[in-house]
Amino acid sequence: MSGNMNLTLKIWRQANAQAKGELKEYKMTGVSPDMSFLEMLDVLNEQLVEKKEEPVVFDHDCREGICGACSLVINGRPHGPVRRVTTCQLHMRKFKDGDTIYIEPYRAKAFPVIKDLMVDRKAYDRIQAAGGFISVNTSGNPTDANSILIKKENADRAFAAASCIGCGACAAACPNASAMLFVSAKVSQFALLPQGRVEATRRVKNMVAQMDHEGFGNCSNTGACEVECPKGVSLENIARMNREYLAASFVPES
Amino acid sequence: MSKACFCSSSVGRKVFMAITGAFLVIFMLLHMSLNLFVIGGAESYNAMCHFMGLPFIKYGLQPVLALGFIVHIIYGLYLAVKNSAARPVNYKNANYGAASSWASRYMWLTGLVVLGGIALHMVNFWVKIQITGLPEGVADDYTLVVNLFKNDLYTILYIVWFVILGVHLAHGFWSMFQSSGQAYVKWLPCLQKLALLYCAVITLGFTFVALWCRFIA
Structure with missing residues (x-):
């Protein structure tokens, strides 16, 4: 042909x-x-x-x-x-x-x-399990999440962060093998929404601790992750995670 | 797990780099401004050197500055080593250049060159002006500085150093906002332009003084 x-x-x-x-x-x-x-x-x-x-x-x-x-x-x-x-x-x-x-x-x-070409990416699962969730009691009468008003911009940003598919390209692309884009996307998708704020402090601390424990490198803002991310997850999430982590480290959890 | 120490976390270390970096960014601007006194001639430059040698600056502020440098250098090198360990087997056909700038990937290298330049310039100027006193036959601080740049080799060496310093700062300037979490999307384009402006002012400012000493003084 x-x-x-x-x-x-x-x-x-x-x-x-x-x-x-x-x-x-x-x-x-x-x-x-x-x-x-x-x-x-x-x-x-x-x-x-x-x-x-x-x-x-x-x-x-x-x-x-x-x-x-x-x-x-x-x-x-x-x-x-x-x-x-x-x-x-x-x-x-x-x-x-x-x-x-x-x-x-x-x-x-x-x-x-x-x-061969298959790698073990369970490190991402463990980071997710360390805090990438909200605790909701589903046994009673759960209220519809849509009944809480959310600023349009925040809903859009949370959605963009949630588009991360956890493929690992960010850590593979990073010259430092840092997983910051993944972790920050998972932190951000909750941090931007009222349901996620409840556990925001412990979430960011636990997820960063797990990320460090897994042996990923440290972010040096090369921006390679954002370029190679198949979902176009933005570097703004890393800035947000850094901000969240700073606040979580110095402001006691209420 | 939530008990993990801020200082030893990856985010915490980057915040330390950002804070000490911000401190050094301000210092560089101050240093460049002080160098411009040379244009005012011997009297103005010597007066500036005298002021910078006053005890509260020499014994009060200089140790703080030194601490800023030391923390920035040690954390920077430590991070570079940790980051290299995070990828024990590299790609056979790596193409990092497709997704990131040279300056951002080689901060450790430009940082080391800047450090070498700092050592050279301290031996050339700082030690003689503030520690040992001027060598025989050099009338004043102004003459010491101007004479050094009459040597073409030093002028070229210093200008190359200023350019590499500019490359280091180009990535460092906006990075400090990102690492400390202050790089909001709305500000980012502005911050990156400000970074370029800042680097141009620093590199051109230092270079201008070197060339002024070489050709005009």
Whole structure:
């Protein structure tokens, strides 16, 4: 078919968490520009299976850009070269015939490699569990959240923060492997709403403590996270989290 | 877990960097303004040096300044080491430049160059003016400063230093608002413009004085 591409893939292969990995080269011929990036990897895996070789392990789930399961660092950029898309929504038409594409796993001490391109992102779950919730008694007569008036701007900002899918691209993109954008989005989506204010103090303290405990780096405001975030979560959330944390540290909880 | 210490948390450390950074940002502006006294000639410059050597400044304010520098440098280096440990295996084909500025990624490096420049300029000026006294044959503080810049090598070295200082400040200036939580969205574009203005004033101000000493004094 015309327009199909021949590509050279350099993919990180690592048998398990302890093994020493390496970049391995694969030649792909006749790649359709209409394929998604993950479909291209599916085709590669079918070819590997036919040759009785071990297929490449990578994370994926909804393939609709909303679940946060897919990852990959493509040519040095989490979720590839196109802004505001996840790897599953990246299409091969963004590449050219003859391209060499480097595919690596997320790199962070807190995201250890499980196998090949799959990393363990449970650190984000533990941070979320440390405070990313509100405590509501649902056994009685819960009032409709919509009955509380909320300033439009705050509702919009909370929604924008809540669009974080927890994929881990922020920590993968950060030169310091800092998870601040993720944590600040989760802190902000509650901090901006009246229901979230109730536990705001302990939430920000607990989530920051868990983030530090997981071994993520410290934010130095490079802004790489915001650029690479597939959902465009803003740096303003980090400023808000810093503000919340300062207040939480010096103003006693009422 | 909520008992975690503010000072040892990642946010707390950044706040320390921001506060000491803000202090040094103000100091840089003061220092640059003081240097401009050289344009007023020997009398004005010597009077400024005399004032800066008064006991309340020398023994009262200088130790505070030194503390500001030391905290900023130690925390900065500590953070750089911690951050490098947070990614033990780096990307084989890294492309950090696609998403962030050079200045923001190499604060530790520009910081170290600034530190080296500070050491050089303290040996050149501060030690002689405030500690050991002027060397034989140098009439006054004004002559000491002007003579040094008659040497082209020093003039070039200092100007390169001022440019690197400007690069360090360009990221540091708006960072201090972000790290302390004061970078509200509404203010951010304004803060980033103010940062550029501030860096231009500092770098050009210092450079102007060096060139003035070299060519006009």
